Amino acid sequence: MTDSRWITAAPWLWAIGLFVLWEGSVQVLDIPVIILPAPSDIWVATVKYWSPIWKNSVQTLYTTVVGFIMAVVGGMALGLAIGWSRSIYAGLYPIMIGFNSIPKVAVVPILVIWFGIGTIPAVLTAFLIAFFPIVVNVATGLATIEPEMEDVLRALGAKKHDIMLKVGIPRAMPYLFGSMKVAITLAFVGSVISESIAANSGLGYMMQLAQSQFNVPLVWAGLVALAVLGIIMYALMAWLEMRMTGWAHRGNRS
Amino acid sequence: MTGFVDLRDVRLTYGGAADGTLALDGLTMSVQKGEFAAVVGPSGCGKSTLMKLATGLIAPQNGTIEVAGHEVDGPVSVAGMAFQNPSMLPWRSSLANVMLPLEIVQPHRSKFRSEKQAYTAKAEALLELVGLKGFGDKYPWQLSGGMQQRANLCRALIHDPALLMLDEPFGALDAFTREELWQVMRDLHAEKGFTTILVTHDLREAVFLADKVFVMSARPGTIIREREVPFERPRPIELTYESAFNDIVHELRDLIADARAAA
Ligand SMILES: Nc1ncnc2c1ncn2[C@@H]1O[C@H](COP(=O)(O)OP(=O)(O)O)[C@@H](O)[C@H]1O
Ligand SMILES: [Mg+2]
Numbered sequence: 001m002t003d004s005r006w007i008t009a010a011p012w013l014w015a016i017g018l019f020v021l022w023e024g025s026v027q028v029l030d031i032p033v034i035i036l037p038a039p040s041d042i043w044v045a046t047v048k049y050w051s052p053i054w055k056n057s058v059q060t061l062y063t064t065v066v067g068f069i070m071a072v073v074g075g076m077a078l079g080l081a082i083g084w085s086r087s088i089y090a091g092l093y094p095i096m097i098g099f100n101s102i103p104k105v106a107v108v109p110i111l112v113i114w115f116g117i118g119t120i121p122a123v124l125t126a127f128l129i130a131f132f133p134i135v136v137n138v139a140t141g142l143a144t145i146e147p148e149m150e151d152v153l154r155a156l157g158a159k160k161h162d163i164m165l166k167v168g169i170p171r172a173m174p175y176l177f178g179s180m181k182v183a184i185t186l187a188f189v190g191s192v193i194s195e196s197i198a199a200n201s202g203l204g205y206m207m208q209l210a211q212s213q214f215n216v217p218l219v220w221a222g223l224v225a226l227a228v229l230g231i232i233m234y235a236l237m238a239w240l241e242m243r244m245t246g247w248a249h250r251g252n253r254s
Numbered sequence: 255m256t257g258f259v260d261l262r263d264v265r266l267t268y269g270g271a272a273d274g275t276l277a278l279d280g281l282t283m284s285v286q287k288g289e290f291a292a293v294v295g296p297s298g299c300g301k302s303t304l305m306k307l308a309t310g311l312i313a314p315q316n317g318t319i320e321v322a323g324h325e326v327d328g329p330v331s332v333a334g335m336a337f338q339n340p341s342m343l344p345w346r347s348s349l350a351n352v353m354l355p356l357e358i359v360q361p362h363r364s365k366f367r368s369e370k371q372a373y374t375a376k377a378e379a380l381l382e383l384v385g386l387k388g389f390g391d392k393y394p395w396q397l398s399g400g401m402q403q404r405a406n407l408c409r410a411l412i413h414d415p416a417l418l419m420l421d422e423p424f425g426a427l428d429a430f431t432r433e434e435l436w437q438v439m440r441d442l443h444a445e446k447g448f449t450t451i452l453v454t455h456d457l458r459e460a461v462f463l464a465d466k467v468f469v470m471s472a473r474p475g476t477i478i479r480e481r482e483v484p485f486e487r488p489r490p491i492e493l494t495y496e497s498a499f500n501d502i503v504h505e506l507r508d509l510i511a512d513a514r515a516a517a
Binding site: 156158 | 358
């Protein structure tokens with residue numbers, strides 16, 4: 001195999017190696033299923049409970065994606081406002097830092113009081129947790145316009161909105177798409193937290209229920225399902241990033 | 255004194271009159287229409303500040319600035335600017351980068367869509383003039399530093415400015431490329447006849463290109479000498495090896511050394 005084919009194969013080889021090591025350790029050390037099920041146990045549970053796993057995965061994916069889209073739209077809007085005006089930046093930044101420091105798990109009960117248990121708190125928790133990196137990145141992209149570029153355009157009579165439209169916003173795009181990769185994985189964290197506390201569907205709920213029934217292989221099957229969803233969405237974001245802002249990754253082009 | 259660019263008794267302080275940095279004080283200079291002026295001086299003496307004042311990007315605390323017969327009270331838009339950093343936008347092709355000012359400055363702005371073809375042809379002609387024929391569809395990161403700086407000059411000139419402001423535009427280039435760019439600049443000026451103010455720390459560059467060299471003192475900057483450069487145009491690059499040329503370079507060099515020592 002050539003070098004590049006090794007690199008393409010590497011993630012699969014590493015994953016397989018990890019699972020083999022895991023399986024072997026569990027067998028050799030005779031670890032009880034309740035402590036750590038072997039991959040084969042998880043596989044059996046996955047096949048047996050395929051229908052609930054599938055249904056709850058769809059629910060979790062749904063709440064995550066809706067929360068994520070809200071975070072992207074809201075984060076872009078606020079990021080633009082912050083990057084646009086120094087006074088909005090100065091006023092909002094400390095508040096946002098404070099807000100971001102609040103553990104989102106503490107917000108879920110409040111959301112439940114407002115909206116009841118179920119889909120809405122999960123969507124909103126995903127939104128809240130994914131929002132911050134997008135705001136910060138969009139604002140950074142706007143705030144780091146080269147001063148020379150700004151001078152060249154301002155000397156021509158360009159107004160703030162011209163500079164934003166021609167330079168700031170295109171410049172912020174790689175930052176936005178980069179932050180979307182972080183934000184999508186955070187959104188999963190948010191919706192699963194909320195589902196574990198206050199929902200009757202979703203992977204978080206399913207794992208919580210399985211745990212209370214001491215069905216440890218199903219708990220682990222839920223974790224694997226989450227990991228798979230996370231990888232798929234991350235890959236989708238990475239692909240989107242490449243498509244939309246290829247110019248910022250010029251090393252990978254011709 | 256009625257030149258194309260006139261600064262009279264200009265003072266500029268950054269960051270508050272009392273405890274700020276006094277960058278320029280009592281600066282007076284005048285550049286005639288079509289003239290090529292160079293400004294040299296010790297580092298940090300306020301050369302870039304002078305550029306920003308003359309283009310209306312910042313306003314002086316004292317004195318008056320006139321460009322093209324009007325007092326400057328905001329961005330002048332008759333000026334094109336180029337800096338040491340070519341600051342090309344990486345998501346635009348070179349051609350689109352060169353055409354950017356047309357999307358901003360009137361009257362081109364409102365005609366930009368309807369006359370896009372004519373503007374494209376104009377930009378291509380300008381690229382050809384600086385030796386970038388056929389590179390219009392390349393992206394900036396596909397061009398060398400020297401080529402980017404050529405494109406940068408095109409961007410500064412695309413809207414036919416009456417005044418070209420250059421702030422150490424060739425400072426980051428290697429010696430050979432720099433001399434090439436001097437000749438490009440010389441030919442552009444000869445062909446288009448715009449008034450030019452070139453800030454540079456390269457005295458040979460100043461003497462080769464300029465009709466008149468202004469020497470600045472250390473901060474707070476002011477003009478301590480105005481030196482005419484008498485060589486006739488067009489000037490061949492070999493001029494830079496002649497003793498008359500080097501005499502002027504040395505004369506300027508001594509002035510700046512004195513200015514630095516005085517600081
Ligand atoms: N935006 C600014 N705020 C405060 N001080 C500045 C600013 N720009 C320049 N200065 C100061 O003004 C002086 C002149 O700067 P500048 O015009 O950039 O010098 P030059 O281009 O000749 O090297 C320097 O001491 C510099 O530190
Ligand atoms: Mg400077």
